[in-house]
Amino acid sequence: MTLAGQLYAILDLGYVPAEAAAEVTRALLAGGAGLLQLRAKGHPPEEIEALACQLLPLCRAAGVPFIVNDYPDIAARVGADGVHIGQDDGALAPVREVMGPGKIIGRSTHSPMQARAALEEGFDYIGFGPLFPTPTKLGRPGIGLSDIAAVQSEVGREIPVFCIGGIKRDNLPEVLSAGARNVVIVSDLLTAPDVQIATRQVSQAIAAASLAGDR
Template sequence: MKCSKETMLLYAVTDRAWTGKQSLEEQAEAALKGGVTCLQLREKELDEEEFLKEAIELKRLCAAYHVPFIVNDNVEIAVKCKADGIHVGQEDMETGKVRALAGPEMMIGVSVQTPEQAAAAQEAGADYLGVGAVFGTATKPDAIDVSLETLKKICETVSIPVVAIGGISKANMHRLSGLGADGAALVSAIFSAGDIEQECRELRRLSEQTFLTSRQF
């Protein structure tokens, strides 16, 4: 499965910090019911066995909703669970090596903060880019801030889809309109919600208003 711009429209990134009354799988399914267009599993604490078990379950869920499933950082887990994609950062495995391990069909997303990084990632074979943090975020305290002007320059530099990430919410998503991005990736704005499905329905409407006029599919 290769990446389309539609895939980026409302991109959910899981965070176990918000589980409680619901399991991560239940939260993910609520987000899928609400209209997310992509789901990334981000795990930093689980051992490999539990990570793989969870990845297989979320891959099954995403397939049922016809939504691409992406694994963060762990290429081996992505390959084993037959994920639709793998997302890596600047400090993770180099894009070319990821492609060699993942094969020609798996989507590769790369986090970038500058036009130069964006151009290099595209040249190396990335299928889409994650750009951020565009707003302040407590989810990833070490994230490098990226100005909206830089986001626009990155979108002008590459031809592959671009998703903005970092502190995006219903209150500020409109500020991303017209910059060239294809969608927004959200963590706490989705998974901290009391009613995740309803929250995603509202976020989906907002993302369509914000991004569908920015670039023509």
């Protein structure tokens, strides 16, 4: 999976009620999200699967990969493009077996060492963070910006590195200046008065920074 200058949007049911999931997903896609993940911590698997079935066609129509968080079995059953697993969710091989060939599997990483390990194990992309403290990772301190450039240079040459955690429109320039090429933003988009406009602002800023970095 070769991606640069992409916004990875997460439809998080901690911020969006299930009944608004499709509407918000449409706004994220229309705003330029390059990937979209369904994250539903604490929700019943059957609800997650039903929502995945609802959101997948929207992503297909937009030509955007659809990723399910945490549940390889659900991702495989609904035909999602991939799954994202946490640092403590086990090895890649069993997940690859469940998902089948050609699917995207991402790993959360919280240090350069974990980022390198995910690359060596064969993950298709990594999330790197949280850069700043965030309500979605309560109790986990932010790792800061100092390692972004090194991880992007080393790991990002092989697989996409998505910086994540507490990133908002007001600190995005700082994150991009530190070397980020791909970014995940959650609450700042999902709670924006106009999700599509906010998403468009972010996706354009990321793309511009990536273009400038390629010159």
